[in-house]
Amino acid sequence: MKKVIYTLALVMVTGAMMSFTTGETASSNVVMESAKSAVTIKLKNTGSDVAELFYQETPGSRNLTSFRIQKGQTRELEIAIGTEVYYRDGNSAGKLIVKITADMNGKTINV
Structure with a gap:
């Protein structure tokens, strides 16, 4: 009888551990999905001698x-x-150059 109780307890603990592990895997997938919300773009200066630019670290952020x-x-x-790239005008934002969208991945933007 004790062997049956120990076996059932072991099965319950193993099931709890498996559900805990599944929960971690689900959160890992969320992190991987959020990583896909970034794109790689190229900015090329075709205009002035030196182009001074800035962008938000995350959309809507005050960190520039x-x-x-x-x-x-x-x-x-x-x-x-969703991030916006601006020309720098002194210490403030100048003209908006571009707002980043998903279809811009791998594109070159002339500034």
Whole structure:
């Protein structure tokens, strides 16, 4: 009788562990899906001597990343969908260049 009780307890613990592991796998899939919300684009300076640009680290964020591109050079960015890229005008936003969409993956944008 004790062997039957121990066996049932072992089966219950194993089942609980399997459901816990399944829960972790489901959350891992969510993380992988959110990683797909970024695209890789190239920005090419075809205009001025130096283009000063910035973009939001995440769409709607106040954290900004700024950078410069020399004339004729290209800068590759991995950037979240929905992020806006602007010209820098002093210490504030200048003209909006582009708002990133999913179909821009792998494209080159002239600035």
